[in-house]
Amino acid sequence: MNPAPRRSSLARGALFTELDGRTAEILLNAATQRHFASGATLFHQGDAPSQLFQISTGLVRLTRVNPEGEQTTLRFMGAGDLVGCVAVFRQVAFPATATAGKPTNVLCWGSVQILDLMSRHPAISVNALNTVGDRAREMVDRLAEMTDKGTEARVASVLLRLVGQVGRHGPKGLEITTPVTRKDVSEMTGVSYFTASRILGGWQRQGLVWLGRARIVVLDPERLAQVAG
């Protein structure tokens, strides 16, 4: 769409929060811009982390191959999110595969380069730490959900989290702005495909959600939050 976005619009997102102008400038100059077509993969599970990505526009899907060899969706990430941060900072293999869910623009830094920048500019380190901390927190929450919530509550939580991460106000309600299939929902929930379909269908009948093909719109977030407990 926009071949040459303004610099100011790029110097946003996780790594840039509360950075002073000069540091932001340095960080931005060190980055290269890349584009991924829908479906293209940013990196594969198991790869050595050579680059850190920050999403400018678009959407990334993180998947994992389970022991049976099937791809399962772990989470989605949208504008401003850091992709691959844990692996890069920690220098271990990527724990998941990242693919573009729609045409996606990213900023990226070589892992050596970003580590160097961080050691020279503590403010960047702080941002990195905050981001990773947030991720850890989310995972703890999700883990707790898995153990002490029933299936319905888990599906509701996943839906609400999706809305928060990649949702937008649309004409009908809170739309999830990316192709999300029942399969995706079921995998993120730890529920079978069919159960997810049945639960969502039930909610549609009650007017909680509107369902389309690979598309979910949340009509009544309050009631859904109630279901989530």
Place this chain on the structure above:
Amino acid sequence: MNPAPRRSSLARGALFTELDGRTAEILLNAATQRHFASGATLFHQGDAPSQLFQISTGLVRLTRVNPEGEQTTLRFMGAGDLVGCVAVFRQVAFPATATAGKPTNVLCWGSVQILDLMSRHPAISVNALNTVGDRAREMVDRLAEMTDKGTEARVASVLLRLVGQVGRHGPKGLEITTPVTRKDVSEMTGVSYFTASRILGGWQRQGLVWLGRARIVVLDPERLAQVAG
């Protein structure tokens, strides 16, 4: 046991890795030592994070209250581990309650103080980032386990993780060096108390583990790893 441990033995653990002598000295001087009796609580879920803890000796249990108001075990932490790191660095409420599982000595820093130290000594930031990153990684792994492994495999994984975190070689095999009840195992696994008991009982009959009161010894880690998939 040892009322005045040598400084060198204290300057170890997550926050001290690869620190040069002078920085380690500064970090250690800023810390205060505290002792917690078995069962004492370091902090409560929901508290504002005023202090960061690093375990010198002993053991800490992290628990969470679920919506029904019951305490459920999240994980254990042993010597060298940072407790409460995400909350302190991120300055959000503790997501869990920490209690000493046995008499425990810790180093602790005020949250303002440690944040200040980190901004002045990037090497400390790096250690913090690594620790938080490891935690995030573990949580992602656990989450994936929950969704794509069966109950037996999950119990096996939890056992192996416990052995790795708080295990020691003993006369019989790999002992888990802390009171771990069936309830703990079931909560960390997302399985009912009774199912956990039955699964463990079955393994005892097959010679995979030895079971005692609030005690589990892994006799055959290889076979257990096989069960874990």
Place this chain on the structure above:
DNA sequence: CGACTCGTTGAGACAACTCAATGGGTGTGG
């Protein structure tokens, strides 16, 4: 010796899973 906590085992119920069949959208190629 009680009282308490921790653990085991059995029997029954039910929720979620598996399997199978059907129906609509979407996109492609002749």
Place this chain on the structure above:
DNA sequence: CCACACCCATTGAGTTGTCTCAACGAGTCG
């Protein structure tokens, strides 16, 4: 432009694994 293949979704029927509930055993502590 229609036909076909493919993907996504729904629904039903049957099965099973896990949970629930209840009773009992055994170790530990005061």
